[in-house]
Amino acid sequence: MPTRMKRAAKAAHKALSLYVRTVFIAEYNGKCPLCGVNPIQALFHILRSKTVKILRYDIRNVIASCHKCNWIEYRNPDPSRAWYIRKYGVEQYLQLVDEGANKLDFTLEDYEKIAKNFTNLLAAWKSIQEAPEPVRPALPPDVPRL
Numbered sequence: 001m002p003t004r005m006k007r008a009a010k011a012a013h014k015a016l017s018l019y020v021r022t023v024f025i026a027e028y029n030g031k032c033p034l035c036g037v038n039p040i041q042a043l044f045h046i047l048r049s050k051t052v053k054i055l056r057y058d059i060r061n062v063i064a065s066c067h068k069c070n071w072i073e074y075r076n077p078d079p080s081r082a083w084y085i086r087k088y089g090v091e092q093y094l095q096l097v098d099e100g101a102n103k104l105d106f107t108l109e110d111y112e113k114i115a116k117n118f119t120n121l122l123a124a125w126k127s128i129q130e131a132p133e134p135v136r137p138a139l140p141p142d143v144p145r146l
């Protein structure tokens with residue numbers, strides 16, 4: 001792979017990882033969803049990204065976890081797959097497997113687009129998180145209070 005392509009692939013992965021880890025940290029209070037103990041530090045693919053390239057940047061195919069669970073997953077993927085199926089349902093898992101059978105080679109433009117999309121998605125997600133709660137309109141004075 002040419003250097004420019006490698007750099008773009010790395011940037012795409014970095015943007016995906018940052019987005020997914022940020023969302024998981026918010027959803028699971030910073031704790032690894034698999035063990036519930038250690039902090040979220042890593043990202044892994046449910047369907048291995050080396051063999052299932054088409055789902056490499058698909059957020060349905062990634063989970064943020066601690067380093068320990070990531071290490072365990074590499075050697076024994078069954079517990080994390082079971083967690084995934086319990087969380088997202090067997091249909092989503094099977095859909096990933098089916099879609100993963102398709103082939104796709106990413107182009108330089110794809111990598112650049114993916115990196116940009118995840119960077120934009122993260123910014124949009126953060127702006128929603130930081131937005132103030134909608135102000136609840138006060139009851140008009142003439143409405144009887146129960």
Ligand SMILES: [Zn+2]
Binds near residue numbers: 034037038065069
């Ligand atoms: Zn863990």
